[in-house]
Amino acid sequence: MAPDLPRTRMDDVTVERVLRVVEAIPAGHVAAYGEVGSVVGVGPRLVGRILRTWGSGVPWWRVTNASGDHPLLARALPYWEAEGITVKPNGRGCRMAEFGADLTLLRQESAASLAELDDDTAP
Template sequence: MPLERPHTRMDDLTVERVLRVVEAIPPGRVAAYGEVGAVVGVGPRLVGRILRTWGSGVPWWRVTNASGDHPLLARTLPHWETEGIVVKPNGQGCRMADFGADLEQLREDSSAGLAELTAGGQGASADGTEQ
């Protein structure tokens, strides 16, 4: 019997929420896929899928795995150099301890943009159904 996985809806609202949180990561800082997902209420894999598909217009280079490694490091380096993010000795990413975003600040900085999305009944209700 196959394992059942919890269903995570990827609708326009979820996509926009992820993109707005990524936009709120300050220059010179990074956040892990799971951290972005925690702010939005989705899993890290969905964050990665959204960025891969719709993330070209946001600072995607500021989202890493939990270790600070970036899967597209060669494309990321010019952005990181501009922002002062230094590659750690393993050559695969940056040190989260040095460059990780303050998550409480990220929640605060993204809250206005996220609130705009649900203003006027555009978002999902508390039980997850569309309003």
Template sequence: MERVLLAVELVPVGRVVSYGEVAELVGTSARRVGAVLKLHGGAVPWWRVTNAQGELPAPLLAEAKTHWSAEGIGIAASGRGCRRAQHRADLTALGAAYDRVAF
């Protein structure tokens, strides 16, 4: 749990990653990342972690859009997520930052 939350905290403002990318970074599954965020993600920038299409569950979308707008993350034309390809975090830099502070 702590590794997932740490990785999410390290995603830069204005950038997004997928559940799978976080999972690969910390050595777990994408489903586990989603479960951790659902149960414990309120204190981290959960809106920066989406599915591979840049979408989030419908109940989270309105709040996520507010955060995305404040961070300059574009909303997808469909309205169901963000423009993930344009705002994807640099995974190499994220991995290096994680390695510096990981347990």
């Protein structure tokens, strides 16, 4: 695979990369599926699929769609309340402008953890 192409396969390393980026989203903030994917190099649908299958051990409630809406808001709400994330007036999610994670910081916070994976998988 060329280094400038995004990863499109779901392998163990890709799953772990997504989960590590989700773990790096700070409490009280959210990131969109596509934002997590941009850090990892995969698309938003793959991020959602990985979270649906393997995300129970990471703060899945911090990942929303691009509008801040959460597909499992009823389940996420107790976590959001504990972290101070408030629901926007439409009742579907939160305001990304207010609660969206700083992507530069998210990249920085997850860089060391992702580098460990890259080192472990190098030939």
